[in-house]
Amino acid sequence: MILLPLPEQALERRVLLLHESWHRIQPSLGLDVQDLPNGHLDKLEGRYWLQLEWRALARALEARGGSRRHWVAAALACRTHRQSLFRDATKTERSLELAEGLAEYTGIHAAGAKSMVLTKLRNATGPFARSFAYVSGPAYGLLLDGVAPGWVRRLRRTTDLSALLQEAYRLPAAGFGDAETAAAGLGGAELRHREVAEEKVRQQRLALVTVPLLKGPILRVPGPFRVQFNPSNTENLDGGSVFHPTATYLGAWGRLEVTGGSLRAADWSETRVSAPADPKANPLTGPGWILELAPGWTLLPIEPAGSFRLVSEKHEK
Structure with a gap:
């Protein structure tokens, strides 16, 4: 499936x-892996060491011989240190690189678009939690x-993939000093200064868009559902919840189009949008979203005041 517009x-x-x-044949290759969350890559230290890794990878791609080996070692040192800072980072990053990184590599390799890789390494701005694998x-x-x-x-x-490269170049394990x-x-000094300032702006921006979805009034939309979203604008929050500025949710209750922000639970049990303007309308609408409600579903008032939960009429009876 390809999301329009092309x-x-x-x-x-x-x-x-x-x-x-490539995704179509991915299961037959034995590479149907989980899409695990990588929220640490949008934290200050995650962003900092990821971008240093990318700077080193860019230099490695441009270099030859011993110089290339040097920059590969630098990239792996930055990656190893970053992953040591966050629990399960090695596992979760590996998973997404196999799922989306290999797909993007295949597309670029087969299309003869290798120049795009350097462009991405140098110009990617984040959020990185869901998009990093398309670069790495x-x-x-x-x-x-x-x-x-x-x-x-x-x-x-x-x-x-990084272990394969380390093995190919016969590089020793890297430590913090490396x-x-x-x-x-x-x-690194210039990048850290920039990222510290960026982190302050990011936290202010996230608070502005997520606090209303945490405090209410809200509409709680239950899982299970499928969601289509843009990985380049997805934000992972502390605790594992995910903010999607834009998304399309599909569930038994209907179709939810979001253009003004939604907050998806870490365990996919629900997503939240702002409260509807008219809880009796169909389609339901609110600031930055519209929901085409399927038959047999209704809204149940909940706390805080003005909030609702989407429920099945059959379940409520």
Whole structure:
């Protein structure tokens, strides 16, 4: 499935079509992995060390011989240190890189769009929690192409692309000192200053859009549901909940189109939007959303005042 509209540039269209075509055969390749959350990549330390890793990967792709090996080692040092700071980060990052990173690598490789990788490494601005693999995956893939031909045939559900690259270059395990040295050579001081300022702005922005969805009045929409969203604007919050500025939710209760923000629970049990203007209307509408309600569903008043929960009429009886 491909979400319209398609990219205007022909090369980007080819990459997208090939990316999604890979997803079609992904289960038959034995690479149908979980899409695990990576909210740590939108925290200050996560963002900082991820971008340093990308700076090193960009230099590695441009370099040759011993110089390339040096920058690969720097990238792996930044990655290893970042993952040591957050519980399960190695597992969750690996999962999304296999799911989306390999798909994007396939699209870029097959479309002959390798120049896009450097552009992404240098220009990606986040949020990164759901979008990082579209940048990291192709970068690691192209580096592996140059040093380990046929590497794709070794892929398994537990494969870590960075571990394959470390093995190919026979690099030792990196420590904190290696990461600090790499950071100094990658403009780490300037980047940290910028990211500290960005974090303050981010927290203020998130508070502005999420506090109303936490305090109410709200509409609580229950799972299970499917959701279509833009990974480049998705924000992961502390506790695992996810803020989608725009999204389309599909459930037994109907179709919810969000253009003004929704807050999805970490366990996918519900999503929240602002309270509806008229709880008896169909379609239901509120600030930045519209819900085409399926027959047999109604709104139940809940706390705080003015809030509602979407329930099945059959269940309520």
